[in-house]
Amino acid sequence: MREQTELVTILGPTASGKTTFAAGLAAALDTEIISADSRQVYRGMTLGTGKDLDDYVVNGKNIPYHLIDICNPGEKYNVFEYQHDFHRAYNEIGQKGKIPVLCGGTGLYIESVLRGYKLLDVPENPELRNRLKGKSPEELEQILGSYKKLHNKTDLDSAQRAIRAIEIEEYYLTQEPGETQFEPIDSLIIGIDIDRELRREKISSRLKSRLEEGMLDEIRNLLDSGITPEDLIYYGLEYKFLTLHVIGRLSFDEMFSQLEIAIHQFAKRQMTWFRGMERRGFRIHWIKAEVPNPEKIKMIMGLMQN
Helix, strand or coil: CCCCCCEEEEECCCCCCHHHHHHHHHHHHCCCEEEECCCCCECCCCCCCCCCHHHHEECCEECCEECCCCECCCCCCCHHHHHHHHHHHHHHHHCCCCCCEEEECCHHHHHHHHHCCCCCCCCCCHHHHHHHCCCCHHHHHHHHHCCCCCCCCHHHCCHHHHHHHHHHHHHHHHCCCCCCCCCCCCEEEEEEECCHHHHHHHHHHHHHHHHHCCHHHHHHHHHHCCCCHHHHHHCCHHHHHHHHHHCCCCCHHHHHHHHHHHHHHHHHHHHHHHHHHHHCCCCEEEEECCCCHHHHHHHHHHHHHC
16 A cells, blocks of 8 residues: 555545445455544434444444544534544544544535644634624625625524624634644545436435434434524534424425425535535545445555555
8 A cells, every 4th residue: 555645535425325435445444434524423413414323334343433423412513623533533543553534525624634724713702692693694694795705605504603604704803823733634535426316316315214214303302302493403404404394484395395405405515615625736536426335445445556
């Protein structure tokens, strides 16, 4: 294997099959997986985040994974915390003489550790939050847009997210960027390229399956445990639309239709981020999703030896 391979990164949009492939690769390399998913960090949020923990069992062997189920629902985990948690796991695996496999679809998390972003741990600003409380979504969008160009509307999924995004931008105006002890990582990056129509079919099929498996019950259990609807809506996608249904603001059909559209849009945004990574200098080796995983693994082994 080439000496410079410090990390293998598997990325791709939702429903591309990247986790199953990453687990198979980790089994072949006798190594461990570090998750790069901004919502799978939360305990009790399993069906809605698509953890699919059975994917981490390969030929009866449990593949060790990191950064899944590490904090409580209702908390606001962020990329600053992810950087630090990633490096703890990365160093732990490296000390065993293994090459970690980073796998996920949260492009910001992936790029933050590969690039070695300099990040700040942004505290809450109660005075700013109080001023923004009660603002309409349109007003919050206008305020956030005054700080930066809005490349997508993820930060506007809920008032909480928009206010937090404004809080972060305001903090960056007044503080010097913090130095980080993290260096960029030279990673072999593999992208799972799934045809758009196949991706849409898999997203719709998976959504139906997860609803049948009890995703609505998961939402109800989280609400019953004391988590507010606003906190669940903050997490977006399944947690936003299913919560709106459970609290009576959307019918089941409205929820399903709007959520399905939102997930398709999310997958498109993921691909936009990954293509942006290529423009920013990352080399991504794209492999078609329909290639059988054993063949994919052989291809990666070849890339690691060159």
